[in-house]
Amino acid sequence: MNKTIVIAIIFGFVFLTACEKDNEQEAKGAVQSEATFHTTIVGGRVGGAWSVFAEGIAESIRREHEGAIITVEPGGIVENPLTVATGTVPYGLSYAMTSYAAYSGDEPYDQPYEDIRSVSVVIPANYYQFIVAADVYYDSFEEMIKQKAPIRLAVDQKGAAGEIITRNILEAYGISYGDIISWGGSIDYLSGSKTFEMMADNRIDASGDAVSAPSSDIIEASTLMRLKMLELNGKVIERVSEKLGMDAGTINATAYPFLEEDVATVSTPAILIAHKDVPEEDVYQMTKAIYENFDYLRTVHKEFNSLSEDNMMKVGNVPLHPGAEKFFREKGMLP
Known part of the structure; x- marks a missing residue:
């Protein structure tokens, strides 16, 4: 056989073998890439409800993507938007109102995080x-203010979402x-559990915060x-909603045994946020995983019971990530 032909045959065999190996490695890489979803979500304090929420979202992804590695890290409502905006982690949980405050540079943030x-x-x-002790002599904000009640008020930590809402409600x-202090009252910056401990000891009269109901x-x-709960009047609800990016809300009388009727107030959803540079396909798959796992999430925490196709896209004023927007449009959930 001609020497040149032999060399050509050998070269062709080596070339085909190399191509097969490359194709095989490429196929394995594609399968591995498809199967692996690796990301981090920052939630709440360890053992708290928000860490449970974040873990529920993480498990939803694992259920949809075999081999997915989803890490849940502790965080806080105010801190998480900064952590996400600066690219420290790709995903986080926060209130819609707090996320928008970070996005627009409003209190408690010192600059926009766009x-x-x-x-x-x-x-x-x-x-x-x-919430106020049942034996206080006023049944509304209007009575409390008219009588200049020396209320001993507990609010969340200074600059926290609940404290900001309380301060803006009083301003509305x-x-x-300062007025409350001038009436002989006091302002204490306390967490929820400590607040009610002091209220039981008759050291605190009232407390305000944004939490689940019940x-x-x-x-x-x-x-x-x-206990009893004071509701907000319509004008205050409108002013606070507009200023803080919140919504009007109603606490059903069935939420607590001490309520005799529904209570008008303001509310804000807890939302999942992402950095704008997270790939569109990743966010699409994240959104899809939440949508596909409503039933599972309801077994994780009762707060997921009200999450549905009708409200999961009502995220407030922070722009949607293109990946989430793509999913919602495909499902006909956005125009």
């Missing part, structure tokens, strides 16, 4: 709840923390003392 994008509602409503009624802290407190 790299935040919204993905999906996680918990559709967190209601502002102003025309008063400030709230486990409030239910537990109601077993130790008599």
Whole structure:
């Protein structure tokens, strides 16, 4: 056989073998890429409800993508938008109102963080709840202000979402923390559990925060003392909603045994946010996983019971990530 032909045959065999190996490795890589979804979600404090919410979302992804590696890290409502906006982690949970405050540079943030994008509602409503001891002599904000009640008020930590809402509600009624102090009252920056402990000891008269309804802290407190809840008037709801990017809300009388009628207030959903540079396909798959796992999520925490196709895209004023928008449009959930 001609020497040149032999060399050509050998070269061709080696070339085909190399191509087959390359194709095989490429196919394996494609399968591995398709099977592996690797990301991080920042949630709430360890053992708290928000860490459970984040883990529920993470498990939804694992159920849809075999081999997915989803890490859930602790965080906070105010801190998480910064963590996401600066690219420290790709995903996080926060209130819609807090995410928008970060996006637009409003309190408690010192500048706009415009790299935040919204993905999906996680918990559709967190209601502002102003709880007072049942034996106080006023039944409304208007009475409290008219009588210049020396209220001992507990608010969340300074700059936290609940504290900002409380302060803005008081301002919408025309008063400030300083006014309350001038009436002989006090302002204490406390967490929910500590607040109700002090209320049971008659050291605190009232507390305001945005939490789920029913709230486990409030239910537990109601077993130790008599409570009542003050509602907001229409003008205050309108002003606070417009200023903070919140919504009007109603707490159903069935939420707590001490309520005799529905309570008008403001609310904000908890949402999943992402950095704008997270790939569109990744966010699409994240959104799809939440949508496909409503039934599972309802077994994770009762707060997921109200999450549905009708409200998961109602994320507030932070722009949707293109991946989430693509999914919602495909499902006909957006025009």
